[in-house]
Amino acid sequence: MAVPYADLQLQYQSIKGEIDAAIAGVIGDNAFIRGSYVDAFECEFAAAAEVAHCVSCANGTDALYLAMRALKVKPGDEVITTAHSWISTAAMITHSGATVVFCDTDEATFTIDPAAIEAAITPRTVGIIPVHLYGQPADMDAIMAIAQKHKLWVIEDCAQAHLARYKGRMVGTFGEAATYSFYPGKNLGAMGDAGAVVTNDAALAEQMAMLARHGGLVKHQHHIEGINSRLDGMQAAILSAKLPHLAAWTAARQAAAEVYDAGLNQIEDVVVPEVAPARSHVYHLYTIRHPRRDALAAHLNANGVQTAINYPTALPFLPAYARFDHRPEQFLNAHRDQGRILSLPMFAEITRQQQDEVIELIRKF
Ligand SMILES: Cc1ncc(COP(=O)(O)O)c(C=O)c1O
Structure with missing residues (x-):
């Protein structure tokens, strides 16, 4: 039995009527860029995320850039982030003008180690991501607690x-x-x-x-120099159609x-x-550790189970950060993990049979 890493078609088929109606609505209303569908999604997502304001934008990378620019990050500032993430997190620190400072992860959870943050703070540190x-x-x-003590934004x-x-x-x-x-x-994914x-x-x-x-909320009134990072109506309408299902999909992942x-x-x-x-x-990802990760991945893939490595190289060791000359011993956990992590198939619609197949193949290995 083939087990995909994720299956976006299954989710679409389960709410096809809602998605198709949402897309047709946007086309019928010519609401392609911003407009009522975007306004509605911003309100709905703010409520779901339990915050007062949601500013939609083109992608999660721009979101990081917008936040740092709005917090007035400037050249010479240092921003601390984790050694184990997708590159956007670190790259946007650089693009907003600051210097990225990496911290190792906590051994158990893959998330940033607070003790490493404390050790990385300098008089130039302005924030933590x-x-x-x-x-x-x-x-x-x-x-x-660290942010408050050192007056840093998060x-x-x-x-x-x-x-x-x-x-x-x-x-x-x-x-x-x-x-x-x-x-x-x-x-929660758009199309x-x-x-x-x-x-x-x-x-x-x-x-x-x-x-x-x-740089402005009213056409032709540019108060600052901005960028074009708008959400389009089609994506907003699709996200609004999906949002009511997110809690159930999350429970299914768990x-x-x-x-x-x-x-x-x-x-x-x-x-x-x-x-x-x-x-x-x-559980956006279900990621195990295994000392013979590459052989295990090859075994699963050869038997029809798709896997992924998130991520094969920890951020400090990417060519993009060669200028810092980072050494493995500075990021022991992140460095060790890059060679042993493996993400298994995970999506809300995965069946018990598919999971049993994955488990059995790993047991046999
Ligand atoms: C941790 C993390 N940060 C930022 C991003 C950037 O999001 P996007 O791909 O929407 O730009 C992603 C996803 O790709 C991510 O996984």
């Missing part, structure tokens, strides 16, 4: 963590702002690129909205993770994802 990686919240109490990268909670509180509500990606494969930045600060929201829309946990945690050499106390994990 924790990433709720794979769908598990970073240690927000410890991170916010932007939470929630691209992989829609609806995840830390001690009952929604991710994205701790820092000054939080960014989301609605890339098609995300837990193209889409993103948002959320905040409880009205002035910051206005600044980010202006930056995303050529149930699938329990099946994997139970089936895999007795198998020698397999380390299942550990969830720290009082954190809810929304």
Whole structure:
């Protein structure tokens, strides 16, 4: 039996009527760029994310850029982030004018290690970007305590963590702002690129909205120099159609993770994802560790099971950051993990039979 890594068609088929009607509505109303569908989605997503303001934009990468520009990041500033993430998190620090400072991850959860943050702070540090990686919240109490002590802003990268909670509180509500990606494969995914930045600060929201829309909210009134990072109506309508299903899809991912946990945690050499106390994990990815990762991946792939490595090279060791001359011993956990992580098939519609197949193949290996 072939088991795909993810299956976007299944989700579409399950709500085809709603999606098709949403797209037809946008075309009928000529509401292609911004407009009522975008306004509606911003309100709906702000409510779902438990924040006052949602500023939609073109993708989750731009969301990070908009947040940092609005927080007035400038050359010479240092921004701390995790060594283990998608490159957007780090690249947008550079593009906003600051210098990226990487921290190692905590051994258990793959998220940034608060002790490493404390050690990385200098007089030039202005902010911290924790990433709720794979769908598990970073240690927000410890991170916010450090931020308050050193008067730093915090932007939470929630691209992989829609609806995840830390001690009952929604991710994205701790820092000054939080960014989301609605890339098609995300837990809430559009049918193209889409993103948002959320905040409880009205002035910051206005600044980010202006930056995303050529520097002004009213046509021809450019108060600052912005960029073009608008959400289009089609994506907004699709996201509005999907949003009411997100809680159920999240619960289905969590149930699938329990099946994997139970089936895999007795198998020698397999380390299942550990969830720290009082954190809810929304399993954008279900990522195990294995000492012979490449051979295991080859075995699964040869038997029809798709897998992925998120990510094959930790950020400090990418050619893009060769200028820093980072050494493995500076990021021991992230460096070790890049050679042993493997993401297994995970999507809301995955069947018990498919999961049993994956588990059995890993057991045989
Ligand atoms: C952690 C993280 N940050 C940022 C992004 C960027 O989002 P996008 O692909 O929508 O630009 C992604 C997803 O790709 C991500 O996984």
